[in-house]
Amino acid sequence: MTRYAVPCGIIAFCLLTYWLSTQFDRVPPILLRGMQPADFPQMVLILIVTLAVLVMLFDRPIVRDPVPSAVWISLGLFGLFALAAQVDLFLGLGVFAGALAFMWGERRIWAIGLVALISPALVFLLFDQVFSIRFPRGLLTNLWYG
């Protein structure tokens, strides 16, 4: 199925992107030097579509086992991180890291604490103190920034 599904997905993406590229502003011909802004992306998109058709015709499909449940769980945790990061970036990181370690089979409390609490805290301090990086304000970072 992937023999056709992936190239068809690529072609659909390219068609959508091509349509988006037709919405770009155009430079009046009198002022134009070189190419219109849409020309180059459109050339690349046409190349990708052509290659995707060739993949369908000539490339052997890759037979692989289904995506393991651990990958789906990790992807779900990415979603959890994205949500938690809305409240606080480091809260999201801590929740994600602890949950990932647990879902991947880690049961030692100290190890989960290390990845969920200590490592994000140390990374925060390193970037804040050494590299002077200002993180977005949130539930936890407000405690530090005041």
Add this chain to the structure above:
Amino acid sequence: MEPLIAGLMALMDPGLLVLLFAATLGGVIIGALPGLNATTGAALLLPFTITMDPIPAIAILTTIYCAATFAGAITAILINTPGTSASATTCLDGYPLAQRGEAGRALGMATISSTIGGIISVICLMLAAPLMARMAYNFAPPEYFALTVFGISMLATIGDGTPLRNIIAGAFGVLLATVGKDLLTTVERFTFGFNELSEGIGFVPVMIGIFGISELLVQAERLSVKRRQVHMKAIKLPSRADYQKVWRTILRSSGIGTFIGILPAEGATVASMIGYNEARRWSKTPKEFGKGSIEGIAGSEAANNSAAGGAMVPTLALGIPGSPTAAVILAGLMVHGLQPGPTMFTEQAEFAYAIFWAMLLVNVMFIFVGLFGAKIFARVTFVPVQILWPIVFTFSIVGGYALDQSMLDVYIALGAGVIGYFMRRFGYSVVPLAIGLILGGMLEKRLGQSLIMLDDQWWLMFTRPLTLLFFALTVLALFGPFLWRLFKQRDPMVSTGE
């Protein structure tokens, strides 16, 4: 001569030397950790270098590159798992030697071969890069455009995908590079109302996503893999008999590795395979290969380490990455506002030579790190993935945020990670995407400049000898493997199996 000395003096700061030694240790640890390699390591550490001056920043990245490439051999020999793909051929003879109780001899040979290969390639880099830059100094936009097209065409043969899929991945990278303001007309493209995207998609979050976060998902597939270390007493240097047996192999593989490294986009993995095969072809005892041949280790390790130096030649002289890790280093150069290319050797010569000296230095440091620390670094491999990867994720996300301090970059890194994982799953290597993203902007800019220069008569590009040469090389790079296969099928000697 003056920039050569100035470059050396720039490195002679005790603080910087300590930093480079720490980067060497860090690179070796990264190379030994499961799932991490030189490219991922450089991408993850790139945000740490943002606030540094260009010389220490890029010196650290190149040190990581060299050290992680070398460290792949440690795990290849001791646990039959190449720390990096470039060390896959080292497993073939390193692990059988280790099983025979000669792990120390194998690691000693890997260290010495890597050091010699690395030093030879850096010397070649010091000589070749300025020459190449001088040659390219007179290139006009059409020549640069054709050269960039050639660089992109070389993506066909890299990574683990088929040529067609690699070019699709590379073209997708080029497409990503079109996001943001068009350089010639300043019209915004694919920005969807996000002001942060006006300057384009950042290299760093994409690199972190496709190399770091996608690897986390790949590791999720391998949670049940168990690793077992072969017992090792101590590392001993190769004997005089070993040296007599391998010196030609080391020199040959160093030459091969440097040459392969210089080719755009080809890297240490291809170099180590060719180096290993040539070592077997020229060996007096080819039957020993695969069963614990010391020549096999030397052939593979000298080639993969020398490719690192070779890969920096087109990276610095032409702005075309010589390998995936060189692509990350190129991104680092751009982040620091440096313009790789011919002008680097005229306007920033001290910087370029400081990088060369740093690479030379790290190759000398290997001897100490490799011979005295391998036993400890091998243990790093046993860090549980359940602890390692959540920490890597934390670094990836914070690193993705740090450069522009934008949450959008965090989501770009996350998205690039997911896309990267599924690309890898469906046989599309992520390396061409990274290189396409870096070269895409350059490609469009030079095409636009060429059209302006040639008064929109694009066909005039084919009347310029150098442009024509690069286009011919492009055709060769794209269709050469097919033509070669066709030629071999028609050869009666091959088709009858003689």
